[in-house]
Amino acid sequence: MTRESTSTPLDLDRLADYLRQHIPEFRGPLKAQKFAGGQSNPTFLLDTPERRYVLRRQPPGQLLKSAHAVDREYRVLRALADTGVPVARAWHLCEDREVIGSMFYVMSYEDGRIFWNPALPEVESGTRRDYYASIITTLAALHDVDVDAVGLGDYGRAGNYFQRQIGLWTRQYRAAETEPIAAMEALIAWLPAHCPADTQRVSLVHGDFRIDNLIFAHDAPRVRAILDWELSTLGNPLADLAYFCMCLRLPAKGNITGLRGQDRSALGIPEEEDMVARYCALRGLPAIENWNFYLAFSFFRLASIAQGVKARALQGNASNANAHEVGGMVEPLAKLAVELID
Structure with a gap:
C-alpha cells in the first residue's frame, strides 16, 4: 500500500501487548500511522521491526446498528483466503472494544501500487490495457466464487437485489435531501419501473469496486489485493461491473x-464494450441486456452516497475534508444517469 499517511495516536503499548497474545510471531515495539483519505473505517499502518x-x-x-461492520470485512477476507x-x-x-476503544481487525500489509487516476499516467501506455485486463479478470474471479462453499451463503x-438496492438508496437520499434535484426525481421514478429480472447467479458483490480500491504489483500489471470490503454483500454481480465502468463516464x-472526454485509444485504455465482453467471456455469460439500467443505477447510488456526505457537511460533522466537494457531485452524477435513460 502506498497511500499517504499521517501520524495518529493510539495506545500502542496496550495494542502491542494484545497483538502479541493473538498473532503468531508478532513482535514489538510498535509504531502506527493513519492512512489519509476518506475511509469511514479508520485504517492504520502498523510497523514492527520484522513485519x-x-x-x-x-x-x-x-454507531448505527449495521454501520462500520469491520467484522463483516474480516469475515470476507477469511472466506476468500484460499x-x-x-x-x-x-x-x-478483536471484538473487545476496551483494547483501543472500538472493534478492529488486523490484516497483512500488501506492498504495491495504488492508482487514483483511471488514465494510469504513472505507467507506459503500452501496458495500460494489461492493467485493465487484470482488473476485469480479478472481478470475474471474485464473482465466480461459490459463496456457499466458502461459508458466505x-x-x-x-x-x-436491484429492487432492494433502489429502495435502500432512495430512502438514504430522502433522509439526507437538502434541496429538490430534478434529475434525482427522474431516476427515483424510472429505476424501479425498469428494473430487469434478477437472473444472474448470486455472487459476492464488493460494492465499491474502483481502481483506487485495488493494489497492483510493483513489477507487473497484476492486482495483488482488493481493498475496502465495507459495502460488500451478496447480490447481482453486474452491479460491480457497471460501477467500475462508471469511470469511463465520470469527468x-x-x-x-x-x-470522460479522454482519448482512450491514445491512452491505451480499452473501450467499455471490450471490458464487458472480456468479463462475459471469462464467466461464460451471454451478452448483457439492459446495460444502461445497470450504469444508471450505479450513478444514482453514488449520487445518493454523495448526498449523505453533503448533508453531514452542512451539519458540520463530516469526517472527510473534501465533503463539500463530494456534496457538489450529487446533481452532476444524477444528470449523467439521466443521459443514459433519455
Missing part, C-alpha cells in the same frame, strides 16, 4: 477522477 500490518477499526463513539481472489491475509479480529439476502477532474 508490517494494517489495522482497520470502527470509529469510536455511538479462493485465488487476491486479498490481504486476515490475521485477527448467509452473508446477504438473495433475490431482487476527468473532480473528487472522483474519470475518463
